[in-house]
Amino acid sequence: MSSAVEANGTRYLTPSARTAVVCVDGCDPAYIEDALRRGLTPRLAEMAASGTHVTARSQLPSFTNPNNLSIVTGAPPVVHGLPGNHYLGEDGREVQLDDPAFLRAPSIHARMAAAGVPVLAVTSKDKLRRLLAAGGVPCVSVEHAAQLPIAGLARAADAVDRPPPGIYDWDASHYALELGLALAARLDTALLYVSLTDCVQHAEPPGSPLSDRFLVRLDELVGDYLDAGWRLGLVADHGMNRKTASDGAPNVRYLTDELQRAGVRDAHVVLPITDPYVAHHAALGSACWVHVGSDGRDRAREAIGSLPGVEEVLTREQAARHLELPADRIGDLVVLADAHTVLGRSAAVHDISSLHGPLRSHGGRHEQAVPLLLSERVAVPAGGCSNADVHRLLLGCRAAPSSSW
Ligand SMILES: [Zn+2]
Numbered sequence: 001m002s003s004a005v006e007a008n009g010t011r012y013l014t015p016s017a018r019t020a021v022v023c024v025d026g027c028d029p030a031y032i033e034d035a036l037r038r039g040l041t042p043r044l045a046e047m048a049a050s051g052t053h054v055t056a057r058s059q060l061p062s063f064t065n066p067n068n069l070s071i072v073t074g075a076p077p078v079v080h081g082l083p084g085n086h087y088l089g090e091d092g093r094e095v096q097l098d099d100p101a102f103l104r105a106p107s108i109h110a111r112m113a114a115a116g117v118p119v120l121a122v123t124s125k126d127k128l129r130r131l132l133a134a135g136g137v138p139c140v141s142v143e144h145a146a147q148l149p150i151a152g153l154a155r156a157a158d159a160v161d162r163p164p165p166g167i168y169d170w171d172a173s174h175y176a177l178e179l180g181l182a183l184a185a186r187l188d189t190a191l192l193y194v195s196l197t198d199c200v201q202h203a204e205p206p207g208s209p210l211s212d213r214f215l216v217r218l219d220e221l222v223g224d225y226l227d228a229g230w231r232l233g234l235v236a237d238h239g240m241n242r243k244t245a246s247d248g249a250p251n252v253r254y255l256t257d258e259l260q261r262a263g264v265r266d267a268h269v270v271l272p273i274t275d276p277y278v279a280h281h282a283a284l285g286s287a288c289w290v291h292v293g294s295d296g297r298d299r300a301r302e303a304i305g306s307l308p309g310v311e312e313v314l315t316r317e318q319a320a321r322h323l324e325l326p327a328d329r330i331g332d333l334v335v336l337a338d339a340h341t342v343l344g345r346s347a348a349v350h351d352i353s354s355l356h357g358p359l360r361s362h363g364g365r366h367e368q369a370v371p372l373l374l375s376e377r378v379a380v381p382a383g384g385c386s387n388a389d390v391h392r393l394l395l396g397c398r399a400a401p402s403s404s405w
Contacts, residue, residue, distance in 0.1 A: 005114075007073065008079055012396075013397065014117050015112075017229065019395060020193070020233070021193050021391060022177065023067075023195045024173075024196050024234055027236035028370075031211060031215065032044065043223040044218075052377055053372070055372070056370050058070075058237060058370050060287065062365075063272060063363055065082055065085055065098075065127070068131075072108060073105045081102055082103070083329050085097055087328075088291050100131055100133070108191075109135070113137055118189050119137050120183055120187055120193075121194075122192070124143065124172050124173055124197035125167060129141045138150060140183070142167065160178045168356075170214055174221055176195070176196055178221065198237075231394060234371065238362045239366070240361070243286070243359045244358050250284065251342065252342050252344045254346050254350075255269045255288065255343055255344070264300045266293050267300055269345045271284075271288050272285075272287065272363075273285030282351060282355050286341065286343065286367065289331025291332055292332050292333065310341070312336040370387055372385065
């Protein structure tokens with residue numbers, strides 16, 4: 001086993017003790033700060049006191065898959081190739097970015113595995129499983145734990161003494177942590193990644209009974225990992241904000257409708273938050289792509305930019321450069337909305353009635369702040385850090401990153 005492994009321009013030290021990074025999906029810093037203030041999470045408090053606790057930033061757009069991939073590759077979307085869950089193919093059809101063939105960079109875990117380090121990934125939602133498994137990383141999901149074999153077991157779920165909860169259950173995330181701990185013991189895992197789901201955070205703000213229940217159980221499981229000798233890093237893929245108007249209704253700008261009103265008829269709006277799990281956000285987030293021919297582009301930019309709640313309309317080139325996105329997988333325009341606004345296509349295609357409660361979502365700059373909690377005390381760079389730095393900070397690295405990320 002070598003003592004350092006290169007991945008995407010950084011040489012990561014191989015783990016000297018069992019090391020786990022957990023992506024607490026949709027964990028706005030406010031959830032942790034509120035829990036710490038009320039003494040709800042003593043083991044997180046212990047990590048904050050004796051380890052490291054800072055606010056970091058997510059990648060933009062602040063969606064789940066781009067950020068999970070940035071966490072495991074240590075690099076921004078321009079390097080790993082996934083700016084969202086969908087992009088518009090050359091034939092004009094939307095392509096779901098869930099196939100590992102779309103990845104343009106190896107994960108740190110894949111590089112560690114190739115160097116002989118036992119690695120494991122566990123995800124709550126199955127949509128991430130094949131992406132995290134790329135490069136030979138053993139990976140299971142809570143969603144399919146009753147079917148997936150691993151570690152000599154016919155079903156991953158056999159490692160845990162309770163059946164897997166449903167993907168919309170409050171404790172689907174906790175089951176991922178339970179699976180991670182049980183399977184890691186069987187596989188003698190040295191580097192573990194566990195990705196949770198943001199079902200609770202989409203449903204409830206900090207301080208609500210459901211959120212408290214989620215955090216108390218998360219804290220117990222963090223204690224289980226710490227007591228078993230794991231070095232632990234907790235980070236989030238994005239924050240979360242209420243996206244409702246003063247009357248409680250979803251605060252949506254329907255861009256296809258608005259563009260038609262402005263006389264732009266050949267535009268195609270892509271919502272990169274769209275995935276199979278729409279019950280908690282109805283495919284409404286605070287960032288989207290607009291594909292529009294050069295003739296209508298200025299008019300589209302002006303029409304969208306004048307809408308209340310729209311903060312930025314970037315050209316493809318601006319977005320690729322400033323947000324570090326792959327230019328061929330975003331739109332001619334990239335639109336970012338404010339803290340309490342989401343972007344949709346047309347009122348007719350979004351099933352708002354599918355929402356379980358008041359709309360809470362993410363995707364823009366206002367959900368970019370994420371907590372970073374490490375069991376180890378490390379020096380955080382003066383300019384701050386992003387969630388893509390969590391393995392650099394927890395494992396240690398030998399070379400400075402090759403660019404600003
Ligand atoms: Zn997420």
